[in-house]
Structure formats: C-alpha cells, structure tokens
Amino acid sequence: MPRDYKITGFLSDEELKDSPGIPSEARRKKSPVAAIECLEDIPCNPCESSCNVGAIIVGEDITNLPHLDGEKCVACQTCVYICPGQAIFMVDESLPDGKATVMMPYEFRPLPEKGDLVIALDRGGQELGDAEVIAVRQTKRMDQTATVTIEVPKDWSMRARAIRLKN
C-alpha cells in the first residue's frame, strides 16, 4: 500500500507524527527548535555533519532517517539552509498571544522583506492565510539558500511550510 506522500507529493500530518526528526510540542513551546521533515531513506547526512552541537544523528548508515535531540538543539539555523532537500524548518511556539514563528529555506527571488505580508501555504500548497515576514536571512555561507521567518497563529506552526508573495 503506497504511502500517501508517494501519490500527493507531500507528507501528511499522520505520516509526520512519529517522525524521529520532529520535536515534541513541549520542546517547541520552550524556544525555537529544528523540525526535520525527512522520511525517506536517501543516502544523505549533511544535517548531521553540519550540526555543531550533535543534536542530529544519522549514523554510519547514511540512509538512516535523521533523529533530532530537541534538548540539544540551540536553533542555530544551520541545518535549515544546509539540507539539500530543504526539508528542515525551525519552529518557535514560545511566543505569547497565540503566535508562533516558522523559518523556512527559500530559494526563489525576489526575496520578501521584513514586514511584508505574505500568504502562508501548507505542505500541499493550500493557502492558510496571511502572515507577516519577521526575518529574512542570506549570507555567503548559505550559498543562495536564504531563510525566511514568518509569524503565524500557533495552530499553523506545524502546517505553514511555504509562502506566496503578494503582488
């Protein structure tokens, strides 16, 4: 029985639920933390080798799924722009007033600007609603993979994974 993502192209909430790369809700509420949405056994381990605090483990067999130790993660953002599959995000549910932030890798141009209002999209490309861009980051080390952080209602924190610019 093929998994949904092999037909739809994106992971469902069900498929992500028990993923070793997703931090617990408790951890997400504490402070920003990585959320690794990588569920296929592709030989790949830049996330592990780029993490300076050893929070991501792939192991000797590089087809293993990356395992995130939420307690070790210091939200340095490196894995977000390093991942060749752009499958890593950073989520922060510690904000007050029912808000959260989601940081995503971004390889399109033009880049949005801080303060811009954009449309948040879920994994399937469905529009969730408006969101404000609160940070855009691009350095030489990131090699053209910028990161964009948006502020969203808390219940979008594990759903908003892309943006559409307003014209």
Next chain:
Amino acid sequence: MRIEEHPILGHFEKGPKVQFTFDGKPMEGFEGEPIAIALRSNGVVIHRYTARRNEPRGMFCAIGRCTDCIMVVNGRPNIRTCVEALKSGMVVETQKGKGPEKAME
C-alpha cells in the same frame, strides 16, 4: 522570457547586444548566444515548417541533436539554431521544408 536575476545563478554573462533580422524583422540579441535563444527572447518559437505537411516545428532538445530548430541563416539552410552562435547582422529566416536550393556564398 529572459531571466533577469536567477535565485542561484544570479546574472547570466552575455556578449554585447547585437542586431539581426528574422524574416526581415529587426531584432536584438546577445552576441555568442544560440540564435534560438535570441529568437525566443523576442517571442519567436516557430523555427520551420515541414516539407510535406507544412507543420510548425520549434526547439525541442536545445542541444543540437534533434534538428527541430533548423533555420536558414545568411542564406544557408539546416542551421541548428539552438547551438549556432548569434553574430551581428545575421539574416535568420523560417525554413520551409529543406530550404533554398542554392546557398549564398
């Protein structure tokens, strides 16, 4: 159709802007790029019409293998425009079938 700033590749290095004609119409492109690219940037995607059924053909493989992009250039037919470099003053024409019988020198 030209990509001004590519997210990964930035700006594309091109030669100087040059003039050429397509079916008598003046057009602009960059020296050294494939004629087909210069045409496409001007909205031209039909390169030739087939001999028997007069059907339109345009770029298909873009690497000089399929011959769908062949045109008459400076009087010579069967020029693979997706690999042939654009030069100033080139006369580019839609090829009908096999093109003109005698090529200009």
Next chain:
Amino acid sequence: MHRYEMICVGAGPAGLAAAVEAAKHGVQVIVFDENERPGGQLFKQIHKFFGSREHRAMERGFNIGNSFLDEANELGVEVSLNSVVLGIYENGAMNVMVGDRIEQVKAQKILVATGASENMIPFPGWTLPGVIGAGAAQTMANIHGIRPGNDILMVGSGNVGVIVSYQMIQAGSRVAAVIDAAPKIGGYAVHAAKIARVGVPFLMSHTIKAAHGKDRVEGATVIQVDDSWKPITGTEKRFDVDTICIAVGLNPMTQLLRMAGCKLTYVPTLGGRIPAHDVNQETSIKGIYVAGDISGIEEASTAIIEGRIAGLAIAHSLGYLDEDQFLDQREQQYQSMKGLRSGSHGERRGKAKKYLNAMMKG
C-alpha cells in the same frame, strides 16, 4: 594519427573524473566532447547534492563541475571540445571530427562516458513548438538564462521531472501540474515536497492525451489510466499551458560501444540496454571501459565514482599503479559507492549493477 595512452569520450562528470584520476597517476589523457563546453549535464544542476561530504554533498552541481575542470587543467589533461567521436574501430583506433576536420586517433585505453539521451512518448500534437524535453528546459533556463515558457505541464515524476519543475519555478515560470502514468511518484520525496508546497499538484496515474494549439502549444489534455495503463474515457482534464515538458526517462547512448562489439544486456531498472562491465568498469571488449549514465542511469555522484574506478583501473593496467595500491584505492571508491547504492532508491540500482558485472561471465 595521434596516439594517446587514454582517450575519454565525453567530458561529463564520469569522463572528467576518470581523466583526472588517471592523470594523477601519470597517464597521458585526452578527453573529447562534442559540445562547446565541458561538464555534460553537471552544469545544469543548480541544486545542492545529497550524500555525504565525500560525495560533495551540499555543493551545487555546477560548482562541482567547475572544480573538476580546474583540477583537469592543473593536471594537464587535454580537453578537446566541439569534437565528435565518429567511431571506434579495431585496436583502439578512432575517428574524431574536430570542427571541420576528421582526425584519426589511437588509444591504448578508451573510456566511453557518453551519458544518456531522453526518452519520448508520442501523442497528438507532440510536434508543436512548445513541447520540449526536460533537458531542454534545463539548458534554456540554467545555461542560457531564458524561461522555456510561462505555464508548464511536466510529464514524468522521476527525479528529472520534479527537479526540473522546481528549477522552472526558480526561473520564474509556473508549473501547472506534474503528471505520471505510474501510480507512485518516482523521484525523491523531498524534491516532490519542494514543489507541492508552492502549489504544484501531482496527478498520478495520468498520461498526456494531446497537446493543443494552432502553431504552438496553447493547452494540454491529460487522462487517467487504469491498472493496465489504459486511458479511462471521461477522465480528461485540460490545462492551459504554453509548454509541455517531457521527462519520461533516460536511456544510455551506446552507439560507439555497439560499433565496437561490446556486449549489451537489457536492464530496465538502469534505463534499457546497458553494456556489461566488470568491477573495473571494463566492458566485454578489453581496453574499452564505461562510466556514468552510459553504464546505467544513476546520478552524478555515482558517475564520478565510476569514473574514478575506471581511471584507477586504466592507470593500473598501463603500469602506473601497482596492484596493492590499485586494489586499495579501488576499494575506497567502492566503500564510497556503497552509501549511494543503499536505501530504497539506491539498492535497486546496486543490485542491477551487480547483475551487469555477472553478465560479463556469460
């Protein structure tokens, strides 16, 4: 008649990796490539590679390509561009067309690394301007800096289909949908996810019925297929697109090998008729080696490793590398390869490769 110790046909990742490896050990190498620039498909790959550090993970394809060229230059590897190898004859003799001249060359060892060409599926309207191969879309966008079209239908959901779809969005085009007659997406999940989340729908079990338009593509009709690949009437869906991109697989370009009499065998997993070869990448004709997509459709990273293995084997057989060093270094390459040929995608290919090795004994 120019004589060389080693001739590489093809300056893609496999050919360049082999030339660099052989040259490192002292072999005199020339690489012939029919294109006006080297690198094969590598320079069109603008995404970051997977694998691990040793596989050049995190580096973008075109940057890896540039580093190979630099290395080749430093080692004095001759790269002859606009050079079409016309044939391989007996005793390592070859004809190559350089510009307008035909030259006769001879090599002690030949590596054929000519890569693959794209498959096609004919359908009504497929000859209309606007129907292009996925490779063409990459070439136009990433080499020449022009969008192939504004609204694109991608036919094929293998890695080429999903990667090129993403590249088209990066180029500023819209991808209306990715369709595939197969029930499951063929490419990596993360590649599919990148385009799904920006709104590109996947239509599995759908094939293209027709392209519409007077002088160019103006639309496309797709249709669902059943378990026996038969179109189901009444399930037609119409897309308003100006470009239809075909990404339905690659198959090795083996003309030179067939001319030389190399044994080929049918391996669908690897793209069609593939040259049998041993663990040194040598074919059934002694002195002729293969590496990269010509020896089975895989990836740039495996092409590079195969190229290195062939380069080492050639250096060894020419006496530049002693047995122990050769076996040791070859083993290192195989260890590196192991990682790439594992997991659900890689394992199948690894098994198919072993089958090709076994075919040498037949």
